[in-house]
Amino acid sequence: MSQAFVRESEEQxxxxxxxxxxxxxxxxxxxxxxxxxxxxxxxxxxxxxxxHVMSNGLSYTKDKDGRWMVA
Numbered sequence: 001m002s003q004a005f006v007r008e009s010e011e012q013x014x015x016x017x018x019x020x021x022x023x024x025x026x027x028x029x030x031x032x033x034x035x036x037x038x039x040x041x042x043x044x045x046x047x048x049x050x051x052h053v054m055s056n057g058l059s060y061t062k063d064k065d066g067r068w069m070v071a
Contacts, residue, residue: 014027025039039053058071
C-alpha cells in the first residue's frame with residue numbers, strides 16, 4: 001500500500017497550525033481545495049489582538065497560547 005493512502009486520513013486542525021500568517025494561508029488554501037486564500041485586511045481587536053480578515057470570508061486571530069482560531 002502506498003503512503004498516499006495512509007496520509008489521506010491524516011487531518012490537521014486549525015489550532016494545530018503554526019502561529020504564522022504563511023502557515024495559516026497554506027492551511028486555508030489546502031482546506032479550500034487548492035484555491036488560494038489570502039489576507040484581505042488586518043485589524044486590531046478591542047483586546048489588542050491582531051485579526052486577519054481572509055478571502056474565504058472568515059476572520060482569524062490567535063488565542064492567548066498563540067493558537068489560531070476563528071474570530
